[in-house]
Amino acid sequence: MKKLLLLMLAVITVQLSAQDLAHYKKIVKELSSAKYQGRGYAEDGANKAGKWIAKEFTKVGADEVVCQPFKLNINTFPGKMEMSIDGKKMVPGVDFTLREFNPSIKGEYNLYYIDTLNYDADKIFADLATPKYKGAMVVCDFMFSYKHMADFKKLQSKECSNVGLIYTWEAPLKFYKAYGEVVREKPIIWVKPDFPQGAKTVKVNMENEFLEGYECFNVIAKVEGKKHDSCYVFTAHYDHLGKLGKKTYYPGAHDNASGTAAIITLAAYYAEHTPEYDMYFIAFSGEDANLRGSEWYAEHPLAPLSEIKYLFNLDMVADNNPNQYCEVSDEGMAGYALFEQINAEKGYFKTLERSELADNSDHYPFAERHVPCIFFMNEHGDAFKYYHTVYDTWKNAIFTNYEPTVNLIKDFIEKQ
Numbered sequence: 237m238k239k240l241l242l243l244m245l246a247v248i249t250v251q252l253s254a255q256d257l258a259h260y261k262k263i264v265k266e267l268s269s270a271k272y273q274g275r276g277y278a279e280d281g282a283n284k285a286g287k288w289i290a291k292e293f294t295k296v297g298a299d300e301v302v303c304q305p306f307k308l309n310i311n312t313f314p315g316k317m318e319m320s321i322d323g324k325k326m327v328p329g330v331d332f333t334l335r336e337f338n339p340s341i342k343g344e345y346n347l348y349y350i351d352t353l354n355y356d357a358d359k360i361f362a363d364l365a366t367p368k369y370k371g372a373m374v375v376c377d378f379m380f381s382y383k384h385m386a387d388f389k390k391l392q393s394k395e396c397s398n399v400g401l402i403y404t405w406e407a408p409l410k411f412y413k414a415y416g417e418v419v420r421e422k423p424i425i426w427v428k429p430d431f432p433q434g435a436k437t438v439k440v441n442m443e444n445e446f447l448e449g450y451e452c453f454n455v456i457a458k459v460e461g462k463k464h465d466s467c468y469v470f471t472a473h474y475d476h477l478g479k480l481g482k483k484t485y486y487p488g489a490h491d492n493a494s495g496t497a498a499i500i501t502l503a504a505y506y507a508e509h510t511p512e513y514d515m516y517f518i519a520f521s522g523e524d525a526n527l528r529g530s531e532w533y534a535e536h537p538l539a540p541l542s543e544i545k546y547l548f549n550l551d552m553v554a555d556n557n558p559n560q561y562c563e564v565s566d567e568g569m570a571g572y573a574l575f576e577q578i579n580a581e582k583g584y585f586k587t588l589e590r591s592e593l594a595d596n597s598d599h600y601p602f603a604e605r606h607v608p609c610i611f612f613m614n615e616h617g618d619a620f621k622y623y624h625t626v627y628d629t630w631k632n633a634i635f636t637n638y639e640p641t642v643n644l645i646k647d648f649i650e651k652q
């Protein structure tokens with residue numbers, strides 16, 4: 237009888253966790269869908285996703301859900317995004333991407349290829365002053381440009397007559413937002429290593445739209461615990477890279493629908509199993525735009541930062557690398573020993589690979605303010621190659637490490 241009861245309990249537990257996983261996948265699918273256009277700022281993608289997340293937190297039983305507005309300046313690309321080389325059309329996101337600070341550009345230009353084998357800066361600047369190459373688009377290998385930073389700074393500024401730069405870089409091509417709070421003088425276009433060598437002209441029509449004082453918001457859900465003098469905080473950013481032209485968007489399934497979905501299912505769990513302490517689940521906006529949302533929250537917290545027992549930041553968490561990357565604040569190191577102990581006992585991950593603290597995700601503003609915190613990111617699994625590309629889709633998402641990650645955190649809270 238006891239055996240049967242244990243078996244029944246085991247079945248119920250498995251069913252509960254299967255339900256969590258199904259709910260988790262549903263959220264990742266929703267947030268990476270075309271509805272939210274890559275959760276950027278053009279067409280209100282991030283804000284639409286934020287509204288959905290707020291509803292979902294309420295639906296899973298959070299006691300309180302608050303949207304915390306803040307403003308940012310951000311460059312976006314919702315309009316024309318055309319490029320052809322000697323008449324051959326290139327596909328945005330696949331054959332080319334832009335730097336986030338690019339201005340609009342429209343026209344047809346001669347191409348000028350930098351000779352990297354016989355590099356001669358004087359010759360390059362002399363060539364670019366000739367009628368043939370005046371106002372040309374310069375083509376070069378991106379990594380090579382690092383060897384001659386001063387020359388390339390000149391090529392990126394109005395000091396030289398070229399209209400812009402095309403850099404060849406590794407594929408799949410990545411897109412960023414971190415330096416999107418300004419618009420620079422000339423466009424930089426990234427293309428794949430197989431970009432044609434010796435082509436004559438490039439025709440472009442690319443439109444930027446700079447949003448000034450654009451309002452977005454963090455979504456904060458609270459689940460009340462038995463005690464209110466301290467709290468646990470779960471964070472994940474829900475914004476992503478948005479659009480590159482009218483049709484192309486960056487779905488961001490792994491980055492970071494995966495972490496957002498994880499904190500929503502954790503909120504659901506704790507709403508059903510009243511925790512010892514209050515719990516806050518914060519879905520940040522503005523992360524890919526330089527940690528804007530988390531910086532804002534850290535300056536305007538809903539509960540004093542000194543009351544945080546531990547903060548868990550989840551950014552790209554469900555991939556299948558058996559080794560779990562993490563970063564820990566100085567004040568979080570005592571807790572880290574407990575994480576290692578639990579992981580050794582339960583074998584959730586082969587190892588926890590702790591690295592130096594960096595300003596690479598939303599834990600950082602809290603680490604700087606002495607909050608005990610850990611950042612989990614499942615790096616270098618099979619989904620990681622799609623990081624910041626148009627291929628970070630629901631179809632390419634991997635869910636292997638969702639359960640080990642949330643179980644590790646749940647065990648930690650139980651034992652701390």
Ligand SMILES: [Zn+2]
Nearest residue numbers: 491492551552
């Ligand atoms: Zn991210």
